[in-house]
Amino acid sequence: MDFFRFERDIPFTRWGKLSMTFSLIISILAIYSLVTKGLNLAVDFTGGTVMEISYQQPADLDKTRKVLASIGMPDAIVQNFGTSRDVIIRLPVKAEHTGGNLSETVMTALKKDDPSVEMRRVEFVGPQVGDELLENGLLAMLFVSMGIVAYLAFRFEWKFGVSCIIANLHDVLIILGCFSFFQWEFDLTVLAAVLAILGYSVNESVVISDRIRENFRKLRKADVTRVINNAITETMSRTVITHGSTQLVVISMLLFGGEALHNFALALTIGILFGIYSSIMIASPILLLLGAKREDLVKIERKPQEEAVP
Numbered sequence: 001m002d003f004f005r006f007e008r009d010i011p012f013t014r015w016g017k018l019s020m021t022f023s024l025i026i027s028i029l030a031i032y033s034l035v036t037k038g039l040n041l042a043v044d045f046t047g048g049t050v051m052e053i054s055y056q057q058p059a060d061l062d063k064t065r066k067v068l069a070s071i072g073m074p075d076a077i078v079q080n081f082g083t084s085r086d087v088i089i090r091l092p093v094k095a096e097h098t099g100g101n102l103s104e105t106v107m108t109a110l111k112k113d114d115p116s117v118e119m120r121r122v123e124f125v126g127p128q129v130g131d132e133l134l135e136n137g138l139l140a141m142l143f144v145s146m147g148i149v150a151y152l153a154f155r156f157e158w159k160f161g162v163s164c165i166i167a168n169l170h171d172v173l174i175i176l177g178c179f180s181f182f183q184w185e186f187d188l189t190v191l192a193a194v195l196a197i198l199g200y201s202v203n204e205s206v207v208i209s210d211r212i213r214e215n216f217r218k219l220r221k222a223d224v225t226r227v228i229n230n231a232i233t234e235t236m237s238r239t240v241i242t243h244g245s246t247q248l249v250v251i252s253m254l255l256f257g258g259e260a261l262h263n264f265a266l267a268l269t270i271g272i273l274f275g276i277y278s279s280i281m282i283a284s285p286i287l288l289l290l291g292a293k294r295e296d297l298v299k300i301e302r303k304p305q306e307e308a309v310p
Contacts (some may be wrong), residue, residue: 002131009226009229009230009233010229010233010236011229012097012228012229012232012233012281012284013225013228013229013263013282013284013285013288015107015286016284016288016289017285019257019277019281019285020282020285020286021284023170023278023281023282026174026177026179027170027173029173029177029181030173030174030176030177030178030180030181031173031177033177033180033181034177034180036175037180037181037183038180039176039179039186039188040179040180040183040184040185040186041134041185041186041187042077042090042185042186042187042188043090043091043092043125043187044125044133044187044188045131045133045134045137045186045187045188046092046093047092047093047125048091048092048093048124048125049090049091049093049102049122049124049125050088050089050090050091050122050123050124050125051088051089051090051091051103051107051119051121051122051123051125052081052086052087052088052089052119052120052121052122053086053087053089053107053110053118053119053120054086054087054117054118054120055084055085055086055087055114055116055117055118056084056116057085057116058084059080059084059085059087061078061079061080061085061087063113064078064087064089064110065078067109067113068089068106068109070109071105071106071109071236073091073106073301075092076077076089076090076092077086077091077185079259080258080259081258081259081260082258082260083109086120088240088259088260089106091106092100096263102117102295103122107119108207110121110184119199123234130224133188137188140191141172141194141195141198144195144198144199145165145168145169145198148161148164148165148168148198148199148202149162149164149165150162151202151208152165152202152205152206155206155209155305156213159287159290160187160205160209160287162281162286162290163205163282163283163284163286163287163290164202164209164283166282166283166286167201167205167278167279167282167283168197168198168202168205168275168278168285169199170274170278170282171197171198171201171271171275171278172194172197172198172271172275174270174271175193175194175197175267175270175271175274178270179263179267183211184263184266185263186263187263189260189261189263190263190264190267191263193264193265193267193271194262194267195269196268196271196272197267197268197271197272197275200246200272200274200275201271201278201279204239204242204243204275204276204279205279206237207235208231208232208235208279208280208283208284211231211232211234211235212227212228212231212233215227215230216230224288225288228284228287228288232280232284239276239280243272243275243276246272247269247272247273249267250268250269250272251265251269253265253268254266254269
């Protein structure tokens with residue numbers, strides 16, 4: 001299904017220098033924010049106590065924060081969880097409290113303010129467990145990246161693998177930079193979103209790369225630039241349909257999914273938008289920058305009957 005029909009190819013590669021410059025600037029800003037501010041790691045990685053409580057009426061989050069601050073916990077993170085009556089509280093590790101002792105102290109203070117509050121669950125994550133989760137998460141990102149490079153290099157050619165992984169890592173860097181700059185909480189759900197974006201973005205790169213390979217069979221006299229521009233232009237309808245429908249679902253989670261899904265959907269939203277951009281405006285210019293040639297990009301397999309034709 002083609003929603004858009006173009007009589008001429010869109011010259012995407014002509015804007016390669018501009019897009020590369022823009023991406024280089026925002027990547028440097030993202031790295032600077034990560035170095036200076038770092039990520040606002042959640043209890044999942046730093047260790048601490050997670051409590052889920054419930055009120056009989058809609059919870060007053062500001063009031064809950066004041067109660068926690070009055071007992072020496074001003075750094076507690078208080079959010080709605082699911083409904084307006086359910087609240088999740090994340091508390092960092094306290095040297096003077098154990099997990100159970102800390103939850104009892106918090107519940108005692110909250111019950112003094114509102115006797116109707118009830119404890120739903122409490123979880124404690126030790127600092128060692130948090131470090132292991134962070135290390136395993138980084139290893140997962142590394143293995144996923146290596147797998148993408150190996151797959152693209154095997155299916156197409158190593159220059160495709162290099163250009164695509166740079167574009168995909170660019171998306172990851174932008175997500176991490178946004179979470180660092182705005183100090184949004186980075187938890188396991190966000191890490192899952194980052195890993196999902198790595199796999200999601202490569203799908204677009206594979207589609208474009210496959211179309212480039214097909215175009216070399218059809219456009220035998222065309223240069224590499226025209227082949228790439230034609231491949232991207234021909235896949236525009238597919239890009240709009242696929243990413244548009246996916247983005248609608250993700251935005252629905254972002255707007256109506258509540259606090260539990262907010263950061264997850266936010267990371268996916270950023271990743272999908274920049275995934276489209278990087279697959280078109282980053283991967284292709286890098287492919288040309290690597291000195292891609294017709295004989296490098298695709299090995300045209302001639303059939304015996306084709307070879308017999310003069």
